[in-house]
Structure formats: C-alpha cells, structure tokens
Amino acid sequence: MMSFSPRYLVCLLLLLGQGLERGHAEMINYQGRLSIQGVPFEGVGRFRFAVMEGARILWSSSELKVPVSKGEYSVRLGDSAQAPPIDGALLRRSAQPPKLRIWFAREGAAWVKAGADVPLDMHLVAPDVVSHTPSGASLPTEAAPASPLVTLRVAGAPSLGSEKAALVLVEYTDARSPACVRFQTEVLPRLKAAYIDTGKLRLVTRVLPFSGASPEDSLARVAWCAHAQGKFWEMREKLFAAGGLLSAEAVRKLGQDAGLDAATFGACFTDAQSANSVLKESAEAAKAGITTVPGFVLGSSAAGMVAGVRLDGDLTYERLVAELEKNLASGGIQ
Secondary structure (H helix, E strand, O other): OOOEOOEEEEOOOEOOHHHHHHOOEEOEEEEEEOEEOOEEOOEEEEEEEEEEEOOEEEEEOOOEEEEEEOOEEEEEEOOOOOOOOEEHHHHHHOOOOOEEEEEEEOOOOOOEEOOOOEEOOOOOOOOEEEEEOOOOOOOOOOOOOOOOEEEEEOOOOOEEOOOOOOEEEEEEEOOOOHHHHHHHHHHHHHHHHHHHOOOOEEEEEEEOOHHHOOOOOOHHHHHHHHHHOOOHHHHHHHHHHHOOOOOHHHHHHHHHHOOOOHHHHHHHHHOHHHHHHHHHHHHHHHHOOOOOOOEEEEEEEEOOEEEEEEOOOOOOHHHHHHHHHHHHHHOOOO
16 A cells, blocks of 8 residues: 655645635635655656535536645636636635645556645635644545536536435437437436436536537537527427437427427527527536437535536446435535
8 A cells, every 4th residue: 555644744725815705716826735654755746636615516626637746736716717716705615624635646546535634714815734643544535526526617507406305417419319219218308307306406508519519519608509598308208209410490480389489589589699609518518528319417505516426438327326325314415
C-alpha cells in the first residue's frame, strides 16, 4: 500500500469577498503540501477537488493536472479556465460548514483521498498546518468517484418532480437515439412512479443534438421552442412517438398537436436565439464530458446548479435504482 506523509498549508481566500452576499462567482486560492513515504512529491500530480456540505457536493472540479515542486503546489479553484465558477452565496447558505475534499493520483496510479476534508473559512486565514500524518503512517485511502464530478447549470430547464427532492437526475436525450427511446419507454415510466412522483427524485431534461446534428435541423431546437411556450413535455411525447428525421411540415404539425401557437413556434424555430441556446447547452454538456446521448448526471441541486457524478454507459432501470438507493441511504452523492 502506498504511504503518505501529507502536510497541508492552506491559505483560503474567497476573492471579491463583498460578492458573497450578492451571489457572485468566487474563487478559492488553495496552497498545499504533499509527501509520499516521507519524501516531498515532485512532478505533475493529478488532483480532483470538491466543496462538500457533509455528503452533499456543492461544487466540484474535473481532473486537474497541477505541478508540484518540493512537495508544494497551489491551485485557483473556480477559475473558469480550470473548473466551473463557485457560487459564494451558496457556500454561505449551507446548513453545515463547507469543507474542501481533495483526491490525488500519480500518473498510472489509483485515486486516493488526500487527507481529511479541509474547513473552508469564509475569510483569509493565515497559512497554517491543518492536518498532519506522522512519517511512515498510512493515509486512509478512499477511492474517488468512478465517474468525474461535474457541475451543471439547470436553472430554467424542463423538469419533472419536486424541487425539494433529495436527488436530481439530469438527462441529455434526443428522440432519434434508440438508446434514448429505450429510456423513454422502458425506464422513465417506472422511474416516475417509484421516485419522481413520490418526491425522492427530480428529473431535469436537456435535448442534445444526436449524432452531430446541427441546431438548424436538430430536435433540440424544436424542444427548446416548445419549452419557451411551456409545452416541452407535450412535445417530448410526440417527438418520441414520431421518431426519426422530421420534415419542416411534420414539425409544424407536431407543434399544432402539442398545443403550440403556430406563429410563435415558427418564428422561434427560425430565429438565432433558439440556435444559439442549443449551441450553448451543447457546449455546457461537452464541458461536463457528455458529447452523445443518452447522457446522465446524478447529483443534488442548489441555486440553479446540479453538482454530481456522470452515469456513463447503458443506464438500465436496475442500475439506476441501485445508484438512487445508495445515495438516498447515505444522504448525498457518494
């Protein structure tokens, strides 16, 4: 087993402190020290960071490669160049004091949890050693989540279920995908009855262009325009029922059957705003590592954001139930 002798120097500063009360994006400057078997680490380390409220993920980064010199490293968390922005007001409102959790891995090695979670004070603190393991002692290892931690914006997106649900499943879908059709017909009805209608889960849906389709001919644009009139779920049912590629006339007929105002829907489908919105949502999905459908993220929601883990691969009802029950029992994303 790999042994660590980690000592962390922490200088935590939420920049633009006045923005905390206004909900502005913030950044955390973190400085740490890391030793392996008593020897200061040298080289580029692989790190993952998450801000935790107990077992709940408030914010998370993807994998970051950070240079470490003589065991010392520094990183700016929340910098848009490295990870999603941090909502400082959300950290202020957390029921428990938020803490920073860190995972570390050398190239080719497994992930381990790098020491105890670090308290995030909401002010600048003097650098100090906040945790220490005596030389030669083994650091308790905890595997990082099998899927990368991601943060997604979901404010204003179509959803089913209570906003007070403990868990949120973000779904990326397109009615032309056979796998999405299977989820729609085989998984969603059972999921809705057992978890969504009972208040345990909220489903948030994004329509992602299938197989590289452009916004001009994708069903994502149709769905976006239906949502603008409050008819997303009606249109979703009809798109899945129709399947395949649809002509402009067929799209207009679907809109009429779904109860959409024809003139408003037609104008929306041809204007730049709907195309740009689809492109923006596709870019956000790609940043989270979702480039094809179906794609799923299971997490918890706060302030219009969902922080959680990707569920990659074929998501059967049985696999999804196992994930839901595990996280409902533990009180947060594990």
